[in-house]
Amino acid sequence: MVHALRKAFSSLNPGGVILEVHDLVDPPRIEIHTNQSEIFAGQLLSDNNFENQRLADQAIGQVIEDGFLLSDQALVYENYLRADTFDSLTDWLDETWESAYIPEGTRRKVIDLIAKSGDESEVVLRMVSRLMELKPTPKFT
């Protein structure tokens, strides 16, 4: 990952910047939304403890510590993924996010909440992402 940052930097004009976005290590929230309410059901967990996000944080920390890049500004914001049914969500997870899993207690709670909420409900995965601007330090410009 450090190599990827350096490779990207080598493709830039003088004064160029790197923008990097990834999800924070915090586990995403699983919520049931209806027209009237947003109910927290539990968290999506990862059997590798969100290793990719952790490694991305480490790589950025490393290039900053090495004095190669500096963080100019950063923004943390919320992202959403919405599914019409619980099965749709688990199918999507199976296809795109192998390490993610929903603990059994949360699974039961989601199914129960959907049953109580009726057809108008949707399952929402609420994630937090960070966008960061990285610039070369003066000695590398």
Place this chain on the structure above:
Amino acid sequence: MPVIDDREGISAKIIQEFFDFSDKRVLEIGCGKGRITMAIAEHSSHVTAIDPLAEDIQTAKQNTPGPLKGKINFIASGIEDFNLPEGSAKFDIALFSWSL
């Protein structure tokens, strides 16, 4: 709607509010199916968008609206294997979208 992944749409909007892409040459690393690519291409000078998944690159090319086709160059490649095409100018922005 089985699943609607709002992440790229929300992020495309946030990224453009966060940074001025006007007249910038952009390298997007990990472009996937090109949703963020197309959003930023509207405002930038040119976008080179790379992703190691050739299938996603093919989908991105097919989904690109006509007016943007001349502003985006999709290439199936990871950043480690990517080499600037000979004679091409360097970039003003490198964007890693969930790809570091």
